[in-house]
Amino acid sequence: MNIINEISEIISEAFEKCGYDKNLGKIALSNRPDLCQFTCNGAMAGAKLYKKPPLAIANEIVEKIHSNEVFDCYKEESALRKDIFSKIEAVPPGFINISLKNEFFENYINKIKSFDDLISQKFSDKIILDYGGPNVAKPLHIGHLRSAIIGESIKRISKALGYNTIGDIHLGDWGLPMGLIITEIKERYPNLVYFQDNYTPSESDSLPFGIDELNEIYPTASSKSKLSDEYKLNAQEATKKLQNKDIGYYELWKKFVALSIEDSKKIYADLNVDFDLWYGESTCRDYIQKLVNTLIEKGITYESEGALVVDVKTEEDKLEIPPIIIRKSDGAQLYSTTDLATIMQRIEMFDPNQIIYLTDNRQSLHFTQVFRCARKGEILPNKTKLEHIGFGTMNGKDGKPYKTRDGGVMQLSELIKTITEKAYEEISDRISNETTEKEKREIAQKVGIAALKFGDLYNHRSRDYIFDMDRFISFEGKTGPYLLYNTARINSIIKKTGSDGGRIRIFSDTEFDIIFKILFTEDIILRSFNEKAPNYLCEHVYEIASLFSKFYSESNIINEESEEIRKSRISLINLVKEVIISILDLLAIEHVDKM
Numbered sequence: 001m002n003i004i005n006e007i008s009e010i011i012s013e014a015f016e017k018c019g020y021d022k023n024l025g026k027i028a029l030s031n032r033p034d035l036c037q038f039t040c041n042g043a044m045a046g047a048k049l050y051k052k053p054p055l056a057i058a059n060e061i062v063e064k065i066h067s068n069e070v071f072d073c074y075k076e077e078s079a080l081r082k083d084i085f086s087k088i089e090a091v092p093p094g095f096i097n098i099s100l101k102n103e104f105f106e107n108y109i110n111k112i113k114s115f116d117d118l119i120s121q122k123f124s125d126k127i128i129l130d131y132g133g134p135n136v137a138k139p140l141h142i143g144h145l146r147s148a149i150i151g152e153s154i155k156r157i158s159k160a161l162g163y164n165t166i167g168d169i170h171l172g173d174w175g176l177p178m179g180l181i182i183t184e185i186k187e188r189y190p191n192l193v194y195f196q197d198n199y200t201p202s203e204s205d206s207l208p209f210g211i212d213e214l215n216e217i218y219p220t221a222s223s224k225s226k227l228s229d230e231y232k233l234n235a236q237e238a239t240k241k242l243q244n245k246d247i248g249y250y251e252l253w254k255k256f257v258a259l260s261i262e263d264s265k266k267i268y269a270d271l272n273v274d275f276d277l278w279y280g281e282s283t284c285r286d287y288i289q290k291l292v293n294t295l296i297e298k299g300i301t302y303e304s305e306g307a308l309v310v311d312v313k314t315e316e317d318k319l320e321i322p323p324i325i326i327r328k329s330d331g332a333q334l335y336s337t338t339d340l341a342t343i344m345q346r347i348e349m350f351d352p353n354q355i356i357y358l359t360d361n362r363q364s365l366h367f368t369q370v371f372r373c374a375r376k377g378e379i380l381p382n383k384t385k386l387e388h389i390g391f392g393t394m395n396g397k398d399g400k401p402y403k404t405r406d407g408g409v410m411q412l413s414e415l416i417k418t419i420t421e422k423a424y425e426e427i428s429d430r431i432s433n434e435t436t437e438k439e440k441r442e443i444a445q446k447v448g449i450a451a452l453k454f455g456d457l458y459n460h461r462s463r464d465y466i467f468d469m470d471r472f473i474s475f476e477g478k479t480g481p482y483l484l485y486n487t488a489r490i491n492s493i494i495k496k497t498g499s500d501g502g503r504i505r506i507f508s509d510t511e512f513d514i515i516f517k518i519l520f521t522e523d524i525i526l527r528s529f530n531e532k533a534p535n536y537l538c539e540h541v542y543e544i545a546s547l548f549s550k551f552y553s554e555s556n557i558i559n560e561e562s563e564e565i566r567k568s569r570i571s572l573i574n575l576v577k578e579v580i581i582s583i584l585d586l587l588a589i590e591h592v593d594k595m
């Protein structure tokens with residue numbers, strides 16, 4: 001069920017009956033709701049095609065509909081159909097303004113038994129969503145937040161539309177940082193089994209350090225390599241040895257990768273983000289040779305300063321697009337190599353229709369190069385679309401990337417802790433006395449994460465935004481806590497009213513507004529999916545919640561005398577609750593039952 005499509009069909013048929021192209025009959029939501037609910041500007045487009053004044057065409061269409069002529073596509077229900085318009089008129093210069101009767105919306109809304117009934121269009125394409133993208137042995141920091149939050153939401157939105165979506169974290173676990181880590185471990189623990197000649201793996205092999213030391217090893221190694229050429233060479237050598245699967249290095253690497261994954265899993269769980277696949281850059285290692293051979297056989301590679309490269313620039317480029325490096329002069333594999341080989345692997349394993357990558361805008365050149373090389377090398381079928389979804393950065397109030405107080409990179413664990421504590425302070429006064437301390441902590445966690453996530457998702461992903469904790473955590477305005485507070489409130493109202501409702505009818509303007517908003521949820525979901533931009537859903541759920549507040553303050557429910565009105569309102573608030581919770585779920589924000 002989709003109202004826009006359904007009404008478009010009727011208008012299209014009128015266009016056809018008047019001898020015009022039926023595609024002109026597509027309608028859209030009006031941007032002047034004070035004048036009408038929908039508009040069709042097909043007569044404007046038709047004017048050029050048929051060399052007639054647009055208003056004349058619009059008038060013909062309106063007359064056709066007023067003529068009550070039976071519309072073929074609705075033969076059976078035609079009596080009802082022709083009576084659905086409360087207004088349909090042609091207005092200069094040639095628009096058709098349309099509004100529908102309340103009964104029409106009432107009929108629709110009463111058919112909605114669950115959120116899923118609001119989604120009429122189902123797709124079946126297979127999509128791989130590459131998001132998260134943390135790097136092994138580097139604690140998750142602020143730079144990883146947006147990919148996780150936006151990616152998780154897009155995954156859920158696409159699943160709701162029926163897409164067969166696979167979320168892959170694509171860990172950074174194969175490049176030079178791995179060589180740096182191994183080099184530093186070797187300096188600290190030269191006698192470890194992994195470094196012995198003739199090493200053979202055994203069950204009892206372990207690591208001599210925990211996650212805190214691992215997280216400190218990488219930055220130490222990275223700064224050492226900047227000061228010493230020898231250290232850097234060792235790291236490059238270690239990277240190559242690992243990539244060639246030296247058994248000791250490989251086993252050691254497996255161990256610290258596992259330790260690092262275990263650590264980041266906790267933070268992703270706090271953020272309500274989860275992945276179907278925990279693959280990494282390394283997962284494609286068996287495809288690398290095949291990739292290189294394919295590109296060479298295609299005749300598109302050449303040597304440049306010892307490296308193997310492919311030209312990817314085109315004549316239309318306004319900016320210089322440098323060649324992509326497939327293999328470095330020392331034989332090592334790069335970020336671009338693994339991204340290309342991963343495409344080959346994903347095609348072979350999953351045969352997806354689309355692969356979507358979520359990283360910040362700064363990686364757009366990298367993906368342009370990778371996508372062009374993949375097409376040029378024909379390593380994927382034409383049907384498979386590749387798309388990079390870039391996003392802006394989260395900034396501090398100074399407009400620069402958000403930092404800790406002492407100017408360092410803010411780790412996600414710290415950020416989550418800070419905002420959860422702030423949420424705890426905020427809810428402490430509001431929450432009822434019967435709530436236990438444990439429950440309070442759980443609610444604070446959900447409120448804090450909702451504040452963080454909604455604050456991020458509310459902005460169109462392509463833009464930078466300012467992390468303003470006080471505003472994000474506020475219970476008023478367009479915030480996560482406002483929405484959670486309202487779901488808890490609806491919940492407590494439902495506890496009093498019960499869920500024994502009846503047929504939903506429209507008794508007030510606000511009820512109409514709520515129903516109208518809810519019925520257009522699918523269009524918002526589609527828009528969010530098409531633009532890969534969950535902010536439209538954020539705005540939508542906020543509008544529903546604030547309309548609910550208005551409705552609740554101006555209408556009687558429990559003590560409403562008319563049974564018909566009371567039952568209708570009970571059903572309506574139950575539906576509102578379902579819709580708000582389901583949209584929050586698409587944003588991967590958990591709701592609370594009480595607050």
Ligand code: ARG
Pocket residue numbers: 130132133134135170171172339357358359
């Ligand atoms: N690990 C990368 C980074 O930290 C992000 C990975 C994104 N995915 C990809 N297939 N390149 O920048």
